[in-house]
Amino acid sequence: MDYKLKGKKVFISGSTSGIGLATAEILINEGAIVIINGRGEKNVTKAVDYLKTKNKSAKISGIAANFSIQEEIQRLIKKLPDLDILINNVGIYNSKSFYEIEDKEWYNQFNVNVMSGVRLSKYFLPKMLKKNWGRIIFISSECAYLVPNDLIPYSMTKASILAVSRGLAQLTKGTNITVNTILPGSTLTQGAKTFLNQKAVEFNKSLNEVEDEFFSKSRGSSLIGRFASVSEVANAIAYLSSPLSSATNGSVLKVDGGSVGGIS
Numbered sequence: 245m246d247y248k249l250k251g252k253k254v255f256i257s258g259s260t261s262g263i264g265l266a267t268a269e270i271l272i273n274e275g276a277i278v279i280i281n282g283r284g285e286k287n288v289t290k291a292v293d294y295l296k297t298k299n300k301s302a303k304i305s306g307i308a309a310n311f312s313i314q315e316e317i318q319r320l321i322k323k324l325p326d327l328d329i330l331i332n333n334v335g336i337y338n339s340k341s342f343y344e345i346e347d348k349e350w351y352n353q354f355n356v357n358v359m360s361g362v363r364l365s366k367y368f369l370p371k372m373l374k375k376n377w378g379r380i381i382f383i384s385s386e387c388a389y390l391v392p393n394d395l396i397p398y399s400m401t402k403a404s405i406l407a408v409s410r411g412l413a414q415l416t417k418g419t420n421i422t423v424n425t426i427l428p429g430s431t432l433t434q435g436a437k438t439f440l441n442q443k444a445v446e447f448n449k450s451l452n453e454v455e456d457e458f459f460s461k462s463r464g465s466s467l468i469g470r471f472a473s474v475s476e477v478a479n480a481i482a483y484l485s486s487p488l489s490s491a492t493n494g495s496v497l498k499v500d501g502g503s504v505g506g507i508s
């Protein structure tokens with residue numbers, strides 16, 4: 245499919261693996277100029293090399309910056325070129341009882357998951373408004389609605405992203421810029437694979453049995469009853485990055501396999 249992304253400059257936060265890396269691969273194949281990111285040089289270089297082996301003519305580079313550290317974000321912003329597309333993908337979580345979570349954990353998740361996108365958007369939205377074209381995409385989660393008991397701070401950050409994204413979209417009224425949110429459900433990243441493997445070993449079950457049990461017990465509302473692949477989510481991100489999605493602004497596109505439920 246031609247998403248009309250040739251030559252568009254894209255930055256994807258937290259993209260040395262998972263959904264971000266899969267998004268980079270699709271956008272590169274569409275001819276975009278992509279900059280990926282992770283905390284350290286080693287992973288960034290490894291991911292850049294991987295993407296170059298997948299596409300010999302890839303226009304790809306990477307910048308290491310840790311979104312937990314404000315000075316690193318300022319340094320990152322100085323290194324970034326003028327962007328056409330900003331994908332606020334970085335997200336961290338910690339599965340823990342509410343009673344065991346210290347204040348600093350709440351603040352760190354908020355800082356990485358919400359303020360990363362706030363800070364980058366504050367810098368790049370005015371530039372997009374000036375040239376009257378741009379895409380900003382936030383990555384939320386089904387947890388914004390489901391609020392699992394062991395992921396309350398994470399869910400708080402993912403719900404906050406919905407408000408930030410909608411608010412920024414309102415600032416684009418009458419322009420060719422759009423700001424939207426992708427809301428993934430449980431997605432088969434390396435982290436999810438490790439989780440499934442650990443449970444399979446712990447309970448002496450097959451991977452399929454563990455996956456079925458997760459969906460019947462923890463995501464009973466899912467209509468697909470399985471993890472989404474990273475490319476299923478990345479394809480939706482590519483669509484919202486594209487000029488083809490120009491009438492979608494201030495929206496939330498769910499790629500949750502129906503887990504959130506309801507009709508909104």
Ligand SMILES: NC(=O)c1ccc[n+]([C@@H]2O[C@H](COP(=O)([O-])OP(=O)(O)OC[C@H]3O[C@@H](n4cnc5c(N)ncnc54)[C@H](OP(=O)(O)O)[C@@H]3O)[C@@H](O)[C@H]2O)c1
Nearest residue numbers: 258259260261262263282283287310311334335385430431
């Ligand atoms: N996977 C799911 O089931 C799922 C479901 C719903 C929503 N989401 C959301 O989708 C987004 C992507 O998730 P994912 O599961 O694909 O991620 P992932 O596989 O866990 O990858 C995380 C990425 O973020 C980078 N990263 C982590 N902490 C960082 C920091 N402080 N500063 C900069 N980069 C950092 C990691 O790079 P380094 O390790 O190289 O630093 C890595 O590239 C997140 O916002 C997540 O909340 C995921």
